[in-house]
Amino acid sequence: MPPFTEHTGVAAALLRPNIDTDAIIPSREMTSVGKTGLADGLFAVWRYLDAAARVPDPQFVLNRPAQRGSSVLLGGENFGCGSSREHAVWALKEYGVRAVVAPSFGAIFAANCVRNGLAPVLLPAAQVQALAEVVAADPKYHQLTVDLLHQRLSVVDGPQFRFSMPDEQRQALVSGLDPIGQTLQLGERIAAFEARDRALRPWAYLA
Amino acid sequence: MSRGRADLAPSSLFDKLWALHRIAELDDGATLLHIDRVFLHERTGGVALQSLAEAGHPVHRPRQAFATLDHIVDTLPGRAGRGDRTLMPGGEAFIRTTREATRAHGIRLFDLDDPDQGIVHVVSPEQGIVLPGLSLVCPDSHTCTQGAFGALAWGVGSSEAEHALATQTLRATRPRSMRVWFDGQLPVGVGAKDMILALIARDGASGARGAVVEFAGEAVRALSMEARMTLCNMAVEFSAFTGLVAPDDCTFDYLAGRPHAPQGALWPQAVAAWRCLHSDEGAAFDAESRLALDQLGPMLTWGTSPQHASAIDAVVPAPESSRDAAAAQAAATALDYMGLTPGQRLAGLPIDVAFIGSCTNSRLSDLRAAAELLRGRRVAPGVRALCVPGSGAVKRAAEAEGLHQVFLDAGFEWREPGCSMCFFAGGEQFGRQQRVVSTTNRNFEGRQGPGVRTHLASPVTVAASAIAGCLADPRALLRTP
Numbered sequence: 001m002p003p004f005t006e007h008t009g010v011a012a013a014l015l016r017p018n019i020d021t022d023a024i025i026p027s028r029e030m031t032s033v034g035k036t037g038l039a040d041g042l043f044a045v046w047r048y049l050d051a052a053a054r055v056p057d058p059q060f061v062l063n064r065p066a067q068r069g070s071s072v073l074l075g076g077e078n079f080g081c082g083s084s085r086e087h088a089v090w091a092l093k094e095y096g097v098r099a100v101v102a103p104s105f106g107a108i109f110a111a112n113c114v115r116n117g118l119a120p121v122l123l124p125a126a127q128v129q130a131l132a133e134v135v136a137a138d139p140k141y142h143q144l145t146v147d148l149l150h151q152r153l154s155v156v157d158g159p160q161f162r163f164s165m166p167d168e169q170r171q172a173l174v175s176g177l178d179p180i181g182q183t184l185q186l187g188e189r190i191a192a193f194e195a196r197d198r199a200l201r202p203w204a205y206l207a
Numbered sequence: 208m209s210r211g212r213a214d215l216a217p218s219s220l221f222d223k224l225w226a227l228h229r230i231a232e233l234d235d236g237a238t239l240l241h242i243d244r245v246f247l248h249e250r251t252g253g254v255a256l257q258s259l260a261e262a263g264h265p266v267h268r269p270r271q272a273f274a275t276l277d278h279i280v281d282t283l284p285g286r287a288g289r290g291d292r293t294l295m296p297g298g299e300a301f302i303r304t305t306r307e308a309t310r311a312h313g314i315r316l317f318d319l320d321d322p323d324q325g326i327v328h329v330v331s332p333e334q335g336i337v338l339p340g341l342s343l344v345c346p347d348s349h350t351c352t353q354g355a356f357g358a359l360a361w362g363v364g365s366s367e368a369e370h371a372l373a374t375q376t377l378r379a380t381r382p383r384s385m386r387v388w389f390d391g392q393l394p395v396g397v398g399a400k401d402m403i404l405a406l407i408a409r410d411g412a413s414g415a416r417g418a419v420v421e422f423a424g425e426a427v428r429a430l431s432m433e434a435r436m437t438l439c440n441m442a443v444e445f446s447a448f449t450g451l452v453a454p455d456d457c458t459f460d461y462l463a464g465r466p467h468a469p470q471g472a473l474w475p476q477a478v479a480a481w482r483c484l485h486s487d488e489g490a491a492f493d494a495e496s497r498l499a500l501d502q503l504g505p506m507l508t509w510g511t512s513p514q515h516a517s518a519i520d521a522v523v524p525a526p527e528s529s530r531d532a533a534a535a536q537a538a539a540t541a542l543d544y545m546g547l548t549p550g551q552r553l554a555g556l557p558i559d560v561a562f563i564g565s566c567t568n569s570r571l572s573d574l575r576a577a578a579e580l581l582r583g584r585r586v587a588p589g590v591r592a593l594c595v596p597g598s599g600a601v602k603r604a605a606e607a608e609g610l611h612q613v614f615l616d617a618g619f620e621w622r623e624p625g626c627s628m629c630f631f632a633g634g635e636q637f638g639r640q641q642r643v644v645s646t647t648n649r650n651f652e653g654r655q656g657p658g659v660r661t662h663l664a665s666p667v668t669v670a671a672s673a674i675a676g677c678l679a680d681p682r683a684l685l686r687t688p
Contacts, residue, residue, distance in 0.1 A: 015533070016533075016536070016537055016540065017533050017534065017537050018412055018512050018537065020649075020651050022630070022651055022653065022654060023651070023652065023653075026631075026653065027630055027631060027632045027633065028295075028296075028631060028632055028633030029633075030250075030632075031296055031297040031633065032297060032300065033253050033254055033257070033300050033301055033304045034254060034257075035254065035258070035365075045652070045653055045657070051657075076533060077413055077533065078412060078413045078446060081412065081413075081446065082348065082649060082651060083347075083348050083630075084346055084347055084348040084350075084362040084363060084364055085250070085251070085346075085364075086251070086346070086364035086365040086366060089364070104413055104416055104446075106446070107382075107417050107446070107448055108348060108362050108363060108364055111363070111364060111367060112364035112366065112367075115364060115366035115367065116366070125533065166236065166380050167235045167236040167237075168233070168235045168236050168237035168378065168380050169380075170235075171234075171235040172235070179366075179370055179378060180262070180264060180369065180370050180373050180374060183239065183370065183373075183374045183376055183378065184264075184373070184374060186230075186231065186239065186376075189230060189231055189239075190230060190239075190241075190374065190375065190376055193230045193241060194241070194375070197241065200480075201227075201340070201477075201480070202469075202473060202476075203338065203468075203469035203473050203476075203477045204243045204338070204340075204341055205268075205271070206268075206270040206271050206467065207268060207269075207270030207271070
């Protein structure tokens with residue numbers, strides 16, 4: 001995964017609370033076994049007047065000409081709640097989204113973001129609202145910068161906010177390292193734990 | 208089951224579960240946790256296993272991984288002759304990929320022809336795969352259901368599932384802890400589904416943001432294992448990391464003799480260890496709250512978030528009464544979607560469909576409770592009613608008691624085990640703007656099909672509504688002999 005240190009891009013605001021993973025990628029859009037081919041299904045219910053025929057709804061924020069190439073989403077409370085489907089993050093990533101900024105996230109969604117190199121940035125609702133108002137005026141000019149090294153959000157000619165991201169998430173994103181590979185390097189400690197644990201809880205081990 | 212530390216401070220159940228699985232503290236503030244069980248299903252299991260194989264990672268302990276077919280399988284009656292056919296376009300590929308990948312990795316699959324196939328969170332407890340004190344993950348958000356056994360069980364994404372399969376561990380940041388006390392006794396006709404809906408309605412769908420929520424109190428002790436599962440099932444709708452109920456004799460009685468539960472001399476040893484899995488007197492929580500049950504009535508959702516729930520005898524609330532502007536806007540949007548106006552009575556609202564099933568309410572006790580109301584009665588004309596047992600074992604047990612005949616005589620479809628129409632996956636669906644009263648867990652926009660209007664409720668409320676042809680209070684029927 002490429003390291004994520006800083007990203008600047010056009011931001012789109014979808015501020016309704018409780019946007020669930022089925023709204024991000026409807027289940028019926030997940031038609032093939034795999035992690036790709038999902039971008040067209042992103043927000044399908046809102047994005048298209050007719051999802052089957054892929055007729056865009058000009059009112060939907062991502063379909064506005066000024067929002068072309070949006071790569072940062074501003075969201076409402078509990079963004080990514082609902083089903084644990086990682087397809088929601090795969091769809092966002094394939095569409096080109098690199099960061100989501102919201103007052104709170106579905107916990108599984110946030111973890112899925114990090115595993116795929118997307119930054120889930122926590123910011124109080126009032127500040128998300130302020131950013132949304134600034135970028136809405138001219139999304140192309142008022143691009144948003146997400147700086148993970150300094151944990152700072154800034155807008156060209158607009159406000160700047162500091163945010164705080166759990167170390168675990170930030171380091172995973174900044175390093176871009178493969179978590180399985182990293183954990184396998186701790187194999188000896190895991191084996192030692194299992195040997196001790198098996199004596200204490202033999203019923204936990206089925207082989 | 209301490210690890211030999213002289214740790215005398217009172218611990219919560221969650222503290223103990225976390226300590227039991229802690230392998231190492233990592234440099235970045237995360238904890239490396241041991242994962243005892245990984246459960247997969249066909250929606251993502253095939254992807255995860257394929258992806259592991261591509262990366263060249265073997266499954267660390269395939270005997271501790273399990274898989275079932277539930278999410279997109281055909282649940283229409285008489286499935287046995289139809290092979291892998293399912294109504295979801297492309298669905299067969301998910302089934303076959305999962306079958307092939309689990310076979311290649313040596314993982315036990317509850318396949319379509321397995322008598323115990325069913326919904327993961329129904330099958331896992333039935334088989335004794337989840338046990339008190341275990342850690343269990345599954346790429347399904349309702350994995351919190353299994354916290355009812357005093358296990359640390361939570362939903363993860365596919366990549367996390369891959370990590371758990373390859374390393375038997377996960378990196379996790381320690382969640383906050385919370386305890387919710389249910390005080391008093393459940394009135395007649397009111398159950399676990401009503402308890403959890405009332406809690407989420409009161410505190411909001413983000414009320415437990417990332418916390419491990421322990422459900423406690425006399426009323427929880429009095430719940431059966433199946434009812435505890437219903438309670439914990441919807442912890443994720445409360446934004447919890449997971450839900451927990453401390454194990455007790457009710458838990459041990461349920462598990463004794465199940466296929467993967469400890470056998471022989473291991474059983475008393477395990478039970479002795481499990482008896483320590485409770486919150487000590489004086490254990491600290493980041494938050495505690497209480498909810499009184501004595502006045503609780505049957506609950507019903509009116510909107511598009513589980514927090515949009517009221518007592519069945521209430522009226523549709525005005526959006527302005529919401530906690531803040533964003534919630535008011537969301538409530539207004541929800542009412543528009545649901546075709547409701549503030550001040551309208553919920554009871555009496557005509558319905559098109561009644562659905563009984565899902566990992567929330569598809570177990571034997573749910574079916575018994577619904578059948579009790581349906582016995583000798585008929586579904587109202589024009590209402591379509593479905594009952595989908597959660598597993599082959601539930602279906603067999605229900606049929607042994609003749610419950611299937613009660614459902615069929617009442618005019619219900621009696622189906623094959625699976626997740627069925629809890630969600631719309633592109634195959635079967637309810638009609639646009641159809642009003643469905645459902646024992647499922649999510650009433651999101653489009654959850655059960657484009658434009659479908661879902662009202663979440665308990666099995667008895669769904670049964671009563673099916674008979675009345677409209678949203679109905681089950682207590683009226685329970686009072687008539």
